[in-house]
Amino acid sequence: MGIIYDPVDRILEPQTVMQFVGFLFGNPLPDGTRPSSIATLPVEELALIQGGDPVLGADNKTIMHRIMGYIGSNEDTSRLCGVGKNIQSLKSRLWSGITPLSDQRWKEKGLHLPENFDQACQNLGAVVSVFEYLNVPEVQNNLRETFNLIYDAWSDLEAVINQHRAGTGAEPVVIADLWTLFMSVHLEVMTQRAHKWVTHHVDTLRAPYMQDLLTYEPSDQVTGEPDAKQWQLGDALHLLLETSIRADHTIMIPMEGYKGYKATKKESGPPEMHSAQHSERGAAYSQRVKDLSHKIPIDRLLEAFAKGEKRRDLTFSESLHGGATEQIDAQRQIRRELRGSSLDSTFQEPWMMSKLKRLKLLEENDLPKDSGLAIYRLTHGQPESEWLEFVKRLEDHISDWGAGQDGSDSIKPYLKLHWLDGKELGLAENDIEAAKQHFNETLDGSECHNTPPLALNSKAILAIDSASFASYMSNSYDAKRSSVLPGDSTGFVLAIDPEFDPEIGFDRPEESPDYRGQMRILGSLVWGDLYAILESQSGGLGDLWPLAMHHPDQVYVGPVIPIQRLNWQAQKEGQWNVVSEAMGYLGKSLK
Incomplete structure (x- = not known):
């Protein structure tokens, strides 16, 4: 992705904290649910979070002051990251569950048209790039450390509230572990919405190319090699496949090492495919897709043989289409192994x-x-x-x-x-x-x-x-x-x-x-x-x-996206060249 500016990114978006406070006082989780077992804090305890009285802070600061400082301030800049404005702004958007581009804007911009295929792919790649940034080890560590510092602050608040409640005989409350629950749901909503958006548009873009690959009849197909049109179709389909593969293993934020988080055992696929490290996860996923895409045609051939079905000779176009279909089928199967039932989730913004x-x-x-x-x-x-x-x-x-x-x-x-x-x-x-x-x-x-x-x-x-x-x-x-x-x-x-x-x-x-x-x-x-x-x-x-x-x-x-900026810059330079030429002509005419 191209760089616009290098803003300082507070990896954990500040508004998340107030959204969590709203959850403590009765609002639902980011997915719209609220377990009946979770009690709602009374309004009078809100003062302990944002009031003037310090809560177990040796630095004599309120809970909210400490937490916002952990997220990033002049007092604590150690976990801030510099990243291009195009990535940072899109990350903030995705963090809040806002659709990158609505279906309406997609068509309004003409991204469904073949002539704008490259721009469409860059828009998909931009979303993947946000999560590549979030999966950089240093950024991963900064986000995890920020989360854990906030967890400790909520633990301090929890201790104070429960000390007050003990004096009145009221039931103790849990706050810190609710922070873990809230963030796990938040990240699930964020990642699944982004992933579904990318894969939906990959499927939509791919459909006409797959149809063309199947029905295209070259005028001369004697060499057994793709012609220029078939190469073009194959390149487009390969780019879409690579984009969706990157999306599958990149658009996630593993929570290993987050305080209060208990990982569930992954039953499907090799352990490396579920690694918290993006590079290891990506290599294992890509290899698994490659292996299965080779295995699927063999299995289908053996199945047909067992049924006594005769193999029909395929045209070259049918063969190319069949190979592309097998890759897609392999990826979808491995996607289910990696991402599980979350693929079926639908979340409102x-x-x-x-x-x-x-x-x-x-x-x-x-x-x-x-x-x-x-x-x-x-x-x-x-x-x-x-x-x-x-x-x-x-x-x-x-x-x-x-x-x-x-x-x-x-x-x-x-x-x-x-x-x-x-x-x-x-x-x-x-x-x-x-x-x-x-x-x-x-x-x-x-x-x-x-x-x-x-x-x-x-x-x-x-x-x-x-x-x-x-x-x-x-x-x-x-x-x-x-x-x-x-x-x-x-x-x-x-x-x-x-x-x-x-x-x-x-x-x-x-x-x-x-x-x-x-x-x-x-x-x-x-x-x-x-x-x-x-x-x-x-x-x-x-x-x-x-x-x-x-x-x-x-x-x-x-x-x-970068290609937009390049085109806009070319437009501005063209306008300036016209103005310069006109001014030069005017200057000569006045002499």
């Missing part, structure tokens, strides 16, 4: 489950359930009919999301835009700072007198400025550039961080250079991407900006 739970609580208390984002109109010169046409195009685009994201249908009815007309509010055209001020003073916060009848996310607002209006209504912004996929050049809106102070800037400026508290984003990514990231607390606009800054129009289009 965790942020959706959490959001639906909160909506249910609102419903039980007869409170409005709608949620969403504030969106400001900051362009005023259009006739009303043209503006209404724009709003229709925009809302159709924004609402068109969720294909391939389990559970999206259940959450979509509650996600809505709250429109505010800047002209009516006295905001100048394209005045971003005025929109931020209005939001912060009148809409953000439950105590404000003008709070709308829906729960607005406070980490981002949307705005329609002249550029975003033109992206939907003008021919000056279109997808006719060969270097940008059509799905990466659709209409956009402006996303704004209402808390961003230009005087202070971003807290990690070296990771998000030139970030100004705002970012263009494709309309179709508002809910399933941006809102999902904000709700899961896996990032903010400043974290996404490095993925948008290299786009020719500086638009966030989702996860970025």
Whole structure:
């Protein structure tokens, strides 16, 4: 994978800790379940976690302060890792169970088309690369050590709570081992969602190539060797096979050495195939697939012979197709040996489950359930009919999301835009700072007198400025550039961080250079991407900006792969060359 920037990666994402605290106080596990045997802590014990009183800390720090320090801070940088922004941002996304690219975005970008096969494979490979990073021995050790330090902190909390409970005669509680349970389920959801996404797209991409391999009839097949077309089909199928093999033995995070974890014995396949070491596991898995792919045709031949079936002469195309099928069958069998029943698991995106739970609580208390984002109109010169046409195009685009994201249908009815007309509010055209001020003073916060009848996310607002209006209504912004996929050049809106102070800037400026508290984003990514990231607390606009800054129009289009950046750079260089030539010509004409 190519490098964009080298941010510092806190391997264990910070929001995981608060999600675990929510589990202690009654929320379900990341897979949506909650064993009835697990007690819920009373609210008054929450103060022992995040209150001002230190808990068994010689350093006089609260439990939460100690834990967040272990994850990574200026006080403890020993387990932080440097990694490319494309890997780090995708890792944060996968950690939160957010789909890398929805089925809708996949087709919108044209990744199902043969001409974009290489880009499709890079998107699959990017997900595998995240887990290759997480399986690097040093990174493995850092994640395990971070987990174990946090386990010890929860053990300290457990001791304090049980000491208090002993004085009242209450039953003791278990906390540290629940951290192990929570993280084991979290990692299971994370890895299985990522693995299923990769293998699903491998199967979808592979189907037409397999069909072509079977039905293709070369004009001259006398040499017994594949022709150019058959080589092309074979190369594509081999790349997909290698990608899925890498996914099988890489997309996992072994928990050997994690405190409180008890590994279950693996019954299938050689022990080396279940090694916690990625290199050993990968070598054993690949060899097992190779051995079985050689054994399958022999077994089938012997089976046919035992049944008295005569062997039919195969065409060369049928023979090639049969060989490819045997490799695929071998891999699927070994995949089952390695990954077991988890292959059958289906998990909803965790942020959706959490959001639906909160909506249910609102419903039980007869409170409005709608949620969403504030969106400001900051362009005023259009006739009303043209503006209404724009709003229709925009809302159709924004609402068109969720294909391939389990559970999206259940959450979509509650996600809505709250429109505010800047002209009516006295905001100048394209005045971003005025929109931020209005939001912060009148809409953000439950105590404000003008709070709308829906729960607005406070980490981002949307705005329609002249550029975003033109992206939907003008021919000056279109997808006719060969270097940008059509799905990466659709209409956009402006996303704004209402808390961003230009005087202070971003807290990690070296990771998000030139970030100004705002970012263009494709309309179709508002809910399933941006809102999902904000709700899961896996990032903010400043974290996404490095993925948008290299786009020719500086638009966030989702996860970025190296070939995209190369194409975007070529587009920018081409634009600059045209400008340079024009300026040179103008300079000569003025002499």
